[in-house]
Amino acid sequence: MALLSVEELSVTFTAKGRKDSTAVDGVSFDVDQGQVVGLVGESGCGKSVTSLALMGLLPGKGVKVGGRAEFDGKDLLSMSPRKLRDMRGSQLAMIFQDPLSSLNPVVPIGVQVTEILERHRGLKGEAARKEAANLLDRVGIPDPTRRLKEYPHQLSGGMRQRALIAMAVACAPRLLIADEPTTALDVTIQAQILELLKELVDQEGTALLMITHDLGVVAGLCDQVNVLYAGRAVESAGRRELFAHPTHPYAHGLLGSIPRLDAPRGEPLSPIRGSINDRIAWADGCAFAPRCDYYTMECLTGTPELTEPRAAGHQVRCVNPVLPKPKAEVSA
Amino acid sequence: MSLLELDDVKVHFPVRKGVLFNRTVGHVYAVDGVSLKVEAGQTYGLVGESGCGKTTLGRGVLRLVDITDGEVVFDGTDLAKLPEEEMRRYRRRLQMVFQDPLGSLNPRQNIESILSEGMAAHGIGKDQDERRERIKEILAKVGLPTNALSRYPHEFSGGQRQRIGIARALVLEPDVIICDEPVSALDVSVQAQVINLLEELQESMGLTYLVIAHDLAVVRHISDVIGVMYLGSLVEEAPSDALYAGPKHPYTKALMSAVPVPDPEVEDRRERILLQGDLPSPANPPAGCRFHTRCPWAQDRCAAERPVLTDVGDGHKVACHFAAEIEAGTLELTRPTGIEAVTETKAVAAEGPDADKVAIPAQSSGDQPAEKKAEKQEQDSAEADALAKADALAKADAPVEADAPAKAEAPAGADEAAEADALAKTDDVPPADDADAGKADADDADAPESDASGAESAKTG
Incomplete structure (x- = not known):
């Protein structure tokens, strides 16, 4: 039994006088204890909305959420707001992309960290302050007692992200959702934060749902990777399997379009044509078909199902997967 | 003779204080003495993290910010000393592509108006019809449909907007294009399209690029020469x-x-x-x-x-x-990094299972680590202090770790600790006050004094 089991999650935004827009269109994945699961995709693929839906942070009006998301046997989507509030912060925690806008600018860091300790762990006064200093120290913020009195703007970007992580792990949550935790940071700071996340997962056995657009980050961190496109998972595999044999034309194309630091110079990149706006509804066929190099008329007849073309656990939603090409290259 | 030569370029921004007298109380040394040469037909990549001054340098070349000192020699002329009006004429030959394609296009101008404005200012083309023909050519080159002419920036996707930005530079037939983070606002799949476009254009039109970016992989992909900037x-x-x-x-x-x-x-x-x-x-x-x-x-x-x-x-x-x-490799490390850990771990791996206990004496200050442990496992600080005094004793002090869960990665922790111990005995390393080091997992194990490192491995073990 997985710690978090998401089945056919869908999120549709509705507005008067406009067509419904479906951001997440049937996403399913499992996260086990101590596992790092990645949701990868470009902007507009529904990865952030997925995380907000799981945390119950979507607005109540104008949003239709469907499917199931069971955390430890309890459905998060149908849970009462009061119960969900108890869960958030203590069992489930989230790290956001932009650390400056996720921290309250007019409240010192210390108050923001102790708030969680008071709410969920019942610590008060000096004890809470001491624990807060411990937490900051643990995520690698030097001189934590001084930092507790400072405001978010006095901290550097990397330090703010560390403070957010400290708040997220304050109650030793069982599931940590990190939504693009390093996107706003420089590479050297990114490396520090990724090491910190890795360490937390290793030590505490926390499950981590990593949401990112950066395949490089995924390659170093995630056990299981789900590639999303237009609100659906198009490929799901262990990281080694995925990077060695990307099978969905989108995943394949994505890897082909990244300039690699270790690649020899002069080789042109092989980008995917068009943009995310060139897509069709999943109900009519494969949403990626208009951009796909491999598409046939078959792609336009109904939603393709997730199938297992290769190794166990490697699932692909495609009727014309990129199978023969890598093999031909190997034999040639 | 290089096409573009920068000699000891400095851009300092004054920091002012006070209302009435506006005293200058200091300077921000954004660019502080940069010399480089960009050869014709080549791509020079300028890479660095945010705040290193790479964008300011790019803007300084075009005199979009004032250069405090130094020379910017373009095709034999020092741009830094040109009067404003002459500089304006030179900007036809030096164009810029900006990072944020939406922010750098006027939302109330259509594409034809955006692209022909510069041409009219520099007197390219007799009349609007001739300019329109030229613009159509360029649009085809950057992969945009001709019907784009009458449309507005918001109607385009991010990648297309960046193509418009590139087209705006190209219509003036420049020699040098300064690309400031040309792809960082774009999605990966679209990023590759724009990178390929820039390379094709360089080949077909013989352009010279100065590419400014933070992404080392992108810069390496398109540049002939790379300059790494740090703090100006x-x-x-x-x-x-x-x-x-x-x-x-x-x-x-x-x-x-x-x-x-x-x-x-x-x-x-x-x-x-x-x-x-x-x-x-x-x-x-x-x-x-x-x-x-x-x-x-x-x-x-x-x-x-x-x-x-x-x-x-x-x-x-x-x-x-x-x-x-x-x-x-003859210089000793004065701060922890990941390099040593990789090689030295193997050497000390033999110390085996009880090695993780010795990590504790490696901590320099007795108080902080004790506090840290109290957070996870109820340890009395007296024990930690005692341990801090003698590493030899510590080896025997097995119970410390008794309640820590035995995990799969225990061997790594053991190596780390063992190495930390080995170094603690021999090396003379100043205290690493920054606990970041400790977060570096096994990589940072060569920091015996780093209290975080020790405490973490104690917990892991």
Whole structure:
């Protein structure tokens, strides 16, 4: 039994006088204890909305959420707001992309960290302050007692992200959702934060749902990777399997379009044509078909199902997967 | 003679205080003495993290910001000393592509108006009809439909907007295009389209690029020569392949080792140098070598004397006093990095299972680690203090770890601790006050004094 089991999650935004827009269109994945699961995709693929839906942070009006998301046997989507509030912060925690806008600018860091300790762990006064200093120290913020009195703007970007992580792990949550935790940071700071996340997962056995657009980050961190496109998972595999044999034309194309630091110079990149706006509804066929190099008329007849073309656990939603090409290259 | 030559360019922004007298109380040294040469038909990549001054330098070349000192020689003319009106005419030949394609296009002008404005200003084309024909040619070159002419920026996707930005530069038939983060606002799949477009255009039109970007992989992909900037000055400059094959400056080494590669095989083997802390403020840059506050190899001389960019052969230039020593491996580390851990772990791995206990004496201050442990496991600090005094005793002190869960990664923790211990006995390493080091997992194990490292491994074990 997985710690978090998401089945056919869908999120549709509705507005008067406009067509419904479906951001997440049937996403399913499992996260086990101590596992790092990645949701990868470009902007507009529904990865952030997925995380907000799981945390119950979507607005109540104008949003239709469907499917199931069971955390430890309890459905998060149908849970009462009061119960969900108890869960958030203590069992489930989230790290956001932009650390400056996720921290309250007019409240010192210390108050923001102790708030969680008071709410969920019942610590008060000096004890809470001491624990807060411990937490900051643990995520690698030097001189934590001084930092507790400072405001978010006095901290550097990397330090703010560390403070957010400290708040997220304050109650030793069982599931940590990190939504693009390093996107706003420089590479050297990114490396520090990724090491910190890795360490937390290793030590505490926390499950981590990593949401990112950066395949490089995924390659170093995630056990299981789900590639999303237009609100659906198009490929799901262990990281080694995925990077060695990307099978969905989108995943394949994505890897082909990244300039690699270790690649020899002069080789042109092989980008995917068009943009995310060139897509069709999943109900009519494969949403990626208009951009796909491999598409046939078959792609336009109904939603393709997730199938297992290769190794166990490697699932692909495609009727014309990129199978023969890598093999031909190997034999040639 | 290079097409574009920068000689000791400085851009300092005054910091003012007070209302009435507007005193200048200091300067932000955004660009502080950069010299570089861009050859015709080539691409010079300028790379660095946010705040290193790379964008200011690019804007300084076009005189979009005032240059405090230095020369910008373009095709034999020093742009820095040109009167404003003459400079305006020179800007036809030096164009810029900006980072944010939406922010740099006027939302109330259609594409034809955006593209023809510059042409009219510089007197290209007799009338609007002739300009329109020229614009259509360029639109085809950058891969936009001709019906784009009457449309407005918001109707385009991010990638298309960036193509419009490139087209705006191209219609003036420039010699040099300065691309400031040309692809960082775009999605990966679209990013590749724009990179390929830039390369095709360079080939077909013989353009010279100065590409400014933070993404080392992108810069390496398109540049012939790369300059690495740190806090307002170049620390290393080399041909693209040479820089990748053998970075010589410690900052470049760290930067390159921090870039994730989308390949698990590479990721698992990658040696990392984790820098500690953040970029110092350019308003108050460190004396001597700007990097010495974070450099893993920093020596006394680095704090006193600022190194100059010197050629070490084959056009590879580096600004470091000790580049050769670091290369030869004769310089001892003064701060923890990931490098040593990789090799030394193997050597001490033999110490085996009880090695993780010895990590505790490696902590320098008795109080902090004790506090830390109290957080996870109820340890009395007296025990920790006792341990801190003698490492020999500590080895025997097994119960410390008794309640820690035995995990799969225990061997790694053991190695780390063992190594920390080994070093603690022999090495004379100043205290690492920055606990970042401890977060570096096994990589950072060569920091015996880093209390975080010790405490973490104690917990892991």
